[in-house]
Amino acid sequence: MSVLVYTENWDGKFKKLSYELVSYAAGLAKMTGSSVTAVSVGNVDQAELKSLGDYGALKVISVSDQNLSVLDSQAYAAVIAEVAARESADIIIIANNNAGKAIAPRLSVRMKAGMASGVSRLPVSLNPFTVYKRTYSGNAFAHMVIKSPVKIISLAQNSFDLVKTENTAVVENVAVSVDSSLVKTAVKNVEKQSGKLLLTDADIVVSGGRGMKSPDNWAPLVELAELLGGATACSRPVSDEGWRPHGEHTGQTGKIIAPNLYVAAGISGATQHLAGISSSKYIVAINTDKDAPIFEAAQYGIVGDAMKVLPKLVEAVKEIKK
Amino acid sequence: MKILVCISNVPDTTTKIRFAAGNTSIDTTGIQWVINPWDELSLTRALELKDDAANDIKSVTVVHVGPASAEPTIRKALAIGADDAVRVNAEPADAYYTAAQIAELVKKDQFDVILCGIESSDFNGSLTGGMIAEFLGIPSVSAVSGLKFENGQAVLTREIDGGKETVSVPAPFVAVVQKGIAKEPRIAAMRGIMTARTKPVKVLEPVACEPLTQILEFEKPAPRAACKFIDAENPGQLIQLLQNEAKVI
Numbered sequence: 001m002s003v004l005v006y007t008e009n010w011d012g013k014f015k016k017l018s019y020e021l022v023s024y025a026a027g028l029a030k031m032t033g034s035s036v037t038a039v040s041v042g043n044v045d046q047a048e049l050k051s052l053g054d055y056g057a058l059k060v061i062s063v064s065d066q067n068l069s070v071l072d073s074q075a076y077a078a079v080i081a082e083v084a085a086r087e088s089a090d091i092i093i094i095a096n097n098n099a100g101k102a103i104a105p106r107l108s109v110r111m112k113a114g115m116a117s118g119v120s121r122l123p124v125s126l127n128p129f130t131v132y133k134r135t136y137s138g139n140a141f142a143h144m145v146i147k148s149p150v151k152i153i154s155l156a157q158n159s160f161d162l163v164k165t166e167n168t169a170v171v172e173n174v175a176v177s178v179d180s181s182l183v184k185t186a187v188k189n190v191e192k193q194s195g196k197l198l199l200t201d202a203d204i205v206v207s208g209g210r211g212m213k214s215p216d217n218w219a220p221l222v223e224l225a226e227l228l229g230g231a232t233a234c235s236r237p238v239s240d241e242g243w244r245p246h247g248e249h250t251g252q253t254g255k256i257i258a259p260n261l262y263v264a265a266g267i268s269g270a271t272q273h274l275a276g277i278s279s280s281k282y283i284v285a286i287n288t289d290k291d292a293p294i295f296e297a298a299q300y301g302i303v304g305d306a307m308k309v310l311p312k313l314v315e316a317v318k319e320i321k322k
Numbered sequence: 323m324k325i326l327v328c329i330s331n332v333p334d335t336t337t338k339i340r341f342a343a344g345n346t347s348i349d350t351t352g353i354q355w356v357i358n359p360w361d362e363l364s365l366t367r368a369l370e371l372k373d374d375a376a377n378d379i380k381s382v383t384v385v386h387v388g389p390a391s392a393e394p395t396i397r398k399a400l401a402i403g404a405d406d407a408v409r410v411n412a413e414p415a416d417a418y419y420t421a422a423q424i425a426e427l428v429k430k431d432q433f434d435v436i437l438c439g440i441e442s443s444d445f446n447g448s449l450t451g452g453m454i455a456e457f458l459g460i461p462s463v464s465a466v467s468g469l470k471f472e473n474g475q476a477v478l479t480r481e482i483d484g485g486k487e488t489v490s491v492p493a494p495f496v497a498v499v500q501k502g503i504a505k506e507p508r509i510a511a512m513r514g515i516m517t518a519r520t521k522p523v524k525v526l527e528p529v530a531c532e533p534l535t536q537i538l539e540f541e542k543p544a545p546r547a548a549c550k551f552i553d554a555e556n557p558g559q560l561i562q563l564l565q566n567e568a569k570v571i
Contacts, residue, residue: 184491
């Protein structure tokens with residue numbers, strides 16, 4: 001028995017999310033009395049693979065095959081299933097992100113393993129195996145029982161703290177036979193901004209809504225985000241108007257994020273917006289309307305015009321950075 | 323070419339969720355049921371593609387797994403423009419069960435393109451689409467924000483971390499779609515509402531399948547502490563609190 005964790009890499013590197021997954025898997029292994037094996041697909045160097053040991057992986061299985069250079073959900077699911085069988089894994093942990101959402105449901109059917117997605121805590125109970133998961137876009141949480149012998153959990157990003165361990169991982173390079181006829185996804189073009197902090201990875205997010213009045217008023221918001229080492233986001237009307245790029249839209253139909261700090265400037269806080277940000281650890285609201293629903297979700301609030309308040313916040317942050 | 327759009331019947335996204343029966347289910351009193359927002363966008367895109375004769379799309383079918391009470395939602399999809407509908411007469415016990423039912427239909431009726439929303443706004447699973455594809459052993463592309471056909475070949479745009487990729491896959495395939503696939507959901511016109519009444523809704527009995535998961539109970543998210551207000555004239559105080567009290571900056 002073991003807990004298998006799929007650790008995706010980004011150009012050969014892991015990130016905080018990877019270590020959150022391993023920390024979660026280690027917490028789970030402690031509960032079940034088993035051990036953690038991580039599986040990595042693609043070219044990742046030994047030092048990077050070994051770093052997963054710092055968070056509790058005893059073994060790291062590295063699979064690289066030229067047929068896996070493109071994310072083909074069918075091929076990836078087949079490879080992870082093969083590793084899971086080899087390791088007699090009874091629990092598989094995966095991220096609830098783009099890649100995880102592509103691979104995990106296929107893995108679930110392939111292994112006849114029940115799956116719970118968007119889990120944010122260690123299981124409530126092991127018998128029956130019950131997890132705590134997000135439902136109704138954050139308006140409710142469910143206790144879900146996974147009944148199958150093999151179980152899959154997708155972990156919500158930034159929901160589980162990193163736990164360092166005194167542990168050294170053994171790295172095994174494994175050749176998994178990838179049937180090239182299985183790879184049916186052909187990539188024709190990639191548009192990617194590298195080096196930019198991803199909204200979903202940011203610990204601090206400064207976000208603007210219609211209360212910002214015009215796309216020309218964004219400078220202090222961007223400056224505040226930069227000073228705090230964070231990312232910028234926006235509400236749906238703002239991206240629909242084309243004031244900000246669509247990739248910045250946070251909310252039910254946009255990105256769902258869980259930063260440590262979310263600053264909502266000129267956002268009233270419609271249910272659909274809150275669905276995308278309600279897992280943030282702290283929410284700051286700046287709005288002219290003291291009755292705006294965003295203040296019900298926020299821990300800190302300023303009733304005022306975001307366009308006047310933001311420049312003052314920028315000055316105050318500069319002051320403490322001196 | 324035949325397109326199948328999978329639709330889920332969910333509470334309107336502004337619904338205040340309340341529970342019933344000792345928190346084991348949700349209280350459906352007064353709930354307005356709608357087509358899951360992402361499924362509505364998939365349907366819109368399917369119809370846009372069918373409107374272009376060059377794509378040679380013969381039909382757009384919607385499928386729903388659920389009891390007869392979901393009929394109004396299915397009729398709405400027909401009013402928006404789907405040609406026909408299939409309802410699998412069963413409670414959608416979990417994603418695995420639901421996907422098994424839809425996979426069975428695809429096997430029988432040979433659809434070329436199967437569209438699913440990236441999640442349903444009730445269970446937020448992001449599971450059904452990928453599961454259907456694995457049941458059928460066909461490709462699936464997730465986080466799809468664009469779909470078109472070039473010389474009969476499907477060209478999809480999918481979101482990746484920090485950008486997007488253009489990919490192609492051979493049919494039949496499942497596309498799991500998200501925001502961007504269509505600009506605005508198409509709205510049913512009066513004519514559509516009239517003709518929807520006479521469009522065929524085929525009711526199928528489910529195939530045997532054991533669900534793998536079960537919801538025991540629901541709970542409300544932990545209440546947040548009341549908002550602490552800071553004077554708009556002195557926002558520096560906020561920065562102090564974020565630094566010293568919340569310790570997030």
